[in-house]
Amino acid sequence: MIRDITIGQYYPAKSILHSLDPRVKLVGTFLYIISLFIVKHYTAYVLVTIFLLSAITLSKVPLKFIVKGLKQILILLIFTVGFNLFLTKGDPVVEFGFLTITDQGIITALKMGFRLIFLIIGSSLMTYTTTPNQLTDGLENLLAPLNKIKIPVHEIAMMMSIALRFIPILVEETDKIMKAQMARGADFESGNIIQRAKSLIPILVPLFVSAFRRANDLAMAMEARCYRGGKGRTKMKPLKYDKRDMITYFVMITFFILIISTRILF
């Protein structure tokens, strides 16, 4: 069910990772993702694995929850691994008809699979431990220099945080509208492409109507609460670096340097 999506959700808990400044987590995740694409030597893989496992442990997010998030990218994962497995040139190991698996293929497939899984876990670990509001606050703060070139950073951040709040509501609404139309005999599964596209109209029209009504209501509610853009606004949770944030920056940079050195040394 679409309702079970856990990627991008917040997992409330009291952990070191939860209490870190969102900017640290954003920069950290960024460095981590770059590292994933630099790794080559197996020591680097070990390093990244240790790093991610410690982060998971520190986050207090149950492993079960994280694995569940992975299930949703299973198809993407199978495709990536499959493509690399069958389409990489090298010495053939197994052959089924026109499909050949090569030794290089196995290695690349494993590496790609590893990278993808680690990428998803790492970045979702950030969203699990950071409330969407903190996340957008962090982004807004990090991107503030862009204000100088007339990019409305505050507005973009506000839009993101509202989108995050309304995604689950709209998903539920889609589910409800689909069921209501099915109760009127609508069929979304049979027919050719044109028929199927046409059968989406009874879902999309009500969904758009509802989204616009919600947007309108929300805009009114925000105005009624004196929202008038970022100017003159104070923050309930202003971003302030703590000692542990500095330590984390230090750890992140050290980790990043280590990964780079594995690339140079080995």
Add this chain to the structure above:
Amino acid sequence: MDIIKTDNLVFEYVTTNEEGDVTDVNRALNNLNIDVQKGDFVAILGHNGSGKSTLAKALNAILLPTKGSVIIKGMDTRVEDNLWDIRQTAGMVFQNPDNQIIGTVVEEDVGFGPENLGVPTDEIWTRVEKSLKDVNMLDYRTSSPNKLSGGQKQRIAIAGIMAMQPECIILDEPTAMLDPNGRKEVIQTVHEINKTANVTVLLITHYMDEVIDADKVIVMYQGEIVMQGNPREIFSRVDELKSYRLDVPQVTELAYELKKAGLDLPDAVLTIDEFTDAMSKYLKG
């Protein structure tokens, strides 16, 4: 002193075609004169489409009068400089609990108003805590609004307004989408706020049982005020209320029916205790 005052307020929804010519004018509010005293609990009753939501939006300067005026604590809604002071003075709670919560965590949502007002960080925290306490939702401060019941969401919305320290709260059908328990929670909360925090309340609703404890009831019908008075006065006019697409509480209706059948009962019976009292008096007398 009047905290809310409207003077011959008229509001028209104007439909125009692509060339900008007026194709349709719909008068939603027709010469409304309302005054609400500080500290009062005023209820506005009206059928769907009677103009009560339009009125609420006009009071909050979301809509500006076509004719006449709206004065909130001496401030005219037509003067643009007053806008934010008006909205801070007369906070507004809307019907759909989902469409007015901005934050993804309860306390962050309650802090949204004070943030917009530029309140210093420390004070935002005190205000958030106090407002959540006022609506009895302090235990849920770190919850996600999506996980709350409708009644709880509406109480969060009320806390979000209370954190702006308004003198008056306008609630536009806050219970229309709630189940009976949620409705009770919200109405109770609103009464508590009215009494303990001395906040003026303007409750818009079409549930009869929610207005019994109001100081004053205003009945709207097709954009006009058709009845005004305390609940007892209003509910003694059963047939008139019904002609305005409204109703009376069941106990009132039963007493009214018995009275019509010849029993000598008082005019508006509002509670079960009053009913049993009246019946025993009737039998003894």
Add this chain to the structure above:
Amino acid sequence: MAIKIENLNYVYSPKTAYEKVALDKVNIEINDGDFIGLIGHTGSGKSTLVQHLNGLLKATSGAIYYNGQNIYSEGYNFKELRSKVGLVFQYPEHQLFGTTIFEDVAFGPSNQGLSKAEIDERTRKALDMVGISEDLYESSPFEISGGQKRRVAIAGVLAMEPEVLVLDEPTAGLDPKGRDEILEQISKLHLENNMTIVLVSHSMEDVAKYANRIIVMNNGQVKFNDEPKAVFSHYKELEEIGLAAPAVTYIMDGLKNIGFDIDVSATTIEEAKKEILSYISRVQ
């Protein structure tokens, strides 16, 4: 017998952290011509239950028989079931999509593979049943009043000519007159068109007035399944599960407490009035 539900269980998100038993060994029989009031607080399982009746949700275990046939048997035609058991969701006006009212209401019958003439006829009949006049047929369903939208949406289900009509809180958000109008129309469908009705409601007064049987759900289980008077005589137990009896029950009880020797089983104003007047003529 229209519907028979046997040992129905339904578990949301099984084998995950969010696992929740929504229906727990539910056994219900709904007879042809019944008017059932289905009550229970939010989350008691009543909405989940009604979505099983037309096969939108599939039970984890148990069986549902529609006119004697198990709907979970191999090759059962769900599309036909959905036209026999019409389900009107809460706030049904949110599913309107047609460019005209007529087109929207015709959506159901046109999914049933009928001829154009038949579709037209059913659509007209359904719109007539809910009191939407012909001059509105070509209007947009988005430009009419809230109460009218609700009625158009109900017509959208009626146009499929169901034998059983299930309505999930059809009066939510309407003003008192609007509530009465919708309920009267449903009652008319029951009395004149002999439709079996399942009405999900939060209003005890409404179910007391219209239903011949009330089913009370709590924590996914059927707590009571009986005539209104019998169910409301358990009002203390109803209160324990977050419900209540109609106001009239409390009034009668109040009179009894101050010494009136009356029958307290009245659940509607009419019945209460009769009982009180007859008591008064007895003692005077």
